Amino acid sequence: MDLFFFDPWAKIAKMNRKKIYLVRHGQTDFNLKGVVQGSGIDAPINQTGRAQAQAFFDAYQQVHFDQIYHTALIRTKQSIAEFISRGTPTAALPELNEISWGDYEGTPMTPEENEYYKHMLHQWQEGNLDYAIAGGENPNQVADRISRGIEKILKGPGETILVCMHGRAMRIFLSLIFNYDLRYMDQFEHKNLCLYLLEQLPNGTFTLKKGNDIDHLKDLE
Template identity: 30%
Template sequence: MLFAKERIKTMKLTLIRHGQTDLNKENRIQGGGIDQPLNETGIMQAQQAAKNFDISGYDLVYASPLKRARKTAEIFVHDEKPIHFDERLKEMDFGEWDTLRVIDLYKKYPKGFTSDGYIANGYLRYAPSGESFEDVAQRASEFVDELIDKYPDKNVLVVCHGTLIKTLVAHYFANGNLDIFRQVENCAISKFVFEENRRQVQMYNHVIG
């Protein structure tokens, strides 16, 4: 007797970084404690990307509650889907470094950065009230694990933040090694597949327009 093969449940996850803010434009640190809105360029970035993005195939939409992510999500969704907000999707909190210029911090605290000029865990000695990458990975992966558990066969869109996305991807696909992945661009799209015994990066840091 032949038995029908059980269908493999596949959750598809799309992560989108928010559009540009004035702090992004000035290359200043912008963490979870800073609630900057999109600037004019950021709104245009989101609108252009959304023109080439089909929201109809998504079952669920989540976003960080911060203004820059919220507005980006609204532009992509076009009022076609409800947006669910989750505090765990906020950007990494950089503590005392928030709003400061990256170039100034790099010159003053080189041990707080990687050789490529990205913030490293060593920054906490200079900004002790900030979060570690491990903290961010824990709260963000807890959110994704819940999605996998609740919606194992759904297509989910999440609009959030650059460092959070990079940290999440490193957690699931590189044992936490952040050096493998580039920083995520404004309004860039990353896509992933989660199955019971398989995870796959389908797209990373792709800007559509």
């Protein structure tokens, strides 16, 4: 079922309606080991991540992308490398980088740290969106830079767009583009190399066609 939302981007790029294929990067060893990974960890995708990237390419290689965006972190560029290799115009958008988890980046998620993480999520869900993990970013800070990235995408060239991002950043991206309260960002679930397909309507708003879709990865299970 299609979902429709009012959104503040309706005035941007009405004459150049976008179809956005938004994917999360493939698996890294940090994902596999449960190690905290944010904007300060520039980890490559691992063997499973490369298989996920290939499966996504195989499933969507017939789509003609006019423009590709990835973050400034290598795992996103690697995850869509096959599409980039075809010569499609590509740009890095650091504005879309993952949230900074500050002092906890690169550390395993111990039971104590998991409790701290749950406490942080509770703060966000209660509306304390200026709350940040020690040394890291808060949702309002991330939303500010991601909103600049969204504006560049919507004002940029092309109609069929491929964007590769990170899990928490994707939740904030989707909340912004659908004008959702950031307190509810966790409703946008994600898995490695999942797909969110967004289509812009004639009035400039967006409809959600696919969410956290991993059908293209079924042969890897």
